Amino acid sequence: MTRRFLFVLGSSRTESNSEMLARKAADQLPADVEQEWINLAEHPLPDFVDLRHDSDHVRPTEGEVALLLDATLAATDIVIVSPLYWYSVSAPVKRYLDYWSGWLRTPGVDFKATLARRTLWGVTVLAHEEEEVADPLVGTLNHSAAYMGMHFGGVLLGNGSKPGDVLKDTGALTRAKTFFARETPLARFPYETE
Numbered sequence: 440m441t442r443r444f445l446f447v448l449g450s451s452r453t454e455s456n457s458e459m460l461a462r463k464a465a466d467q468l469p470a471d472v473e474q475e476w477i478n479l480a481e482h483p484l485p486d487f488v489d490l491r492h493d494s495d496h497v498r499p500t501e502g503e504v505a506l507l508l509d510a511t512l513a514a515t516d517i518v519i520v521s522p523l524y525w526y527s528v529s530a531p532v533k534r535y536l537d538y539w540s541g542w543l544r545t546p547g548v549d550f551k552a553t554l555a556r557r558t559l560w561g562v563t564v565l566a567h568e569e570e571e572v573a574d575p576l577v578g579t580l581n582h583s584a585a586y587m588g589m590h591f592g593g594v595l596l597g598n599g600s601k602p603g604d605v606l607k608d609t610g611a612l613t614r615a616k617t618f619f620a621r622e623t624p625l626a627r628f629p630y631e632t633e
């Protein structure tokens with residue numbers, strides 16, 4: 440299967456450090472790898488409504504929800520590109536992930552079986568110097584991948600506050616060059632043994 444990367448952009452501003460860092464990493468992808476970039480600010484999802492246990496909810500066929508659902512199902516690799524907001528993913532990204540819960544139960548959408556064995560990645564930029572404060576974001580993505588039976592490529596971290604700062608983070612730029620070439624083990628919850 441041809442690899443197809445979906446980049447889900449979750450910043451709340453246009454000149455986004457996390458997007459800049461993700462684009463540096465994506466520059467290294469081979470030419471035959473397809474890329475789709477969806478900015479959640481340009482394609483805002485409505486508030487998530489939990490209809491998982493309502494029998495009459497149906498697969499969306501139009502609008503932003505259908506766009507995101509179809510793009511997600513078509514991707515072999517999903518890259519969550521989020522600034523660190525309050526130590527975790529931004530609200531638009533969190534909402535996108537909430538939609539996964541609905542799609543898991545949407546009739547006619549084999550969401551879990553389709554995403555299983557595919558790969559989740561993360562790219563984030565934070566203002567804090569100490570990277571371990573991003574552990575909640577890393578945990579959110581790792582555990583979500585584990586729940587879905589996906590591989591997890593880890594999170595590419597960069598430092599910066601104002602737009603463009605991350606381009607001065609030489610360590611992050613170096614890590615970006617090889618990020619998508621790294622091993623992607625099956626995601627595991629912390630309590631699971633090898």
Ligand SMILES: Cc1cc2nc3c(=O)[nH]c(=O)nc-3n(C[C@H](O)[C@H](O)[C@H](O)COP(=O)(O)O)c2cc1C
Pocket residue numbers: 450451452454455456457458521522523524525526527564565566567568572598599600601602
């Ligand atoms: C609502 C909000 C919450 C933030 N929370 C954190 C945080 O918890 N830790 C941190 O280090 N930086 C935090 N920041 C700073 C951003 O992570 C930082 O400016 C980053 O470069 C933004 O990335 P972006 O340009 O892709 O949006 C926050 C910024 C905003 C606007």
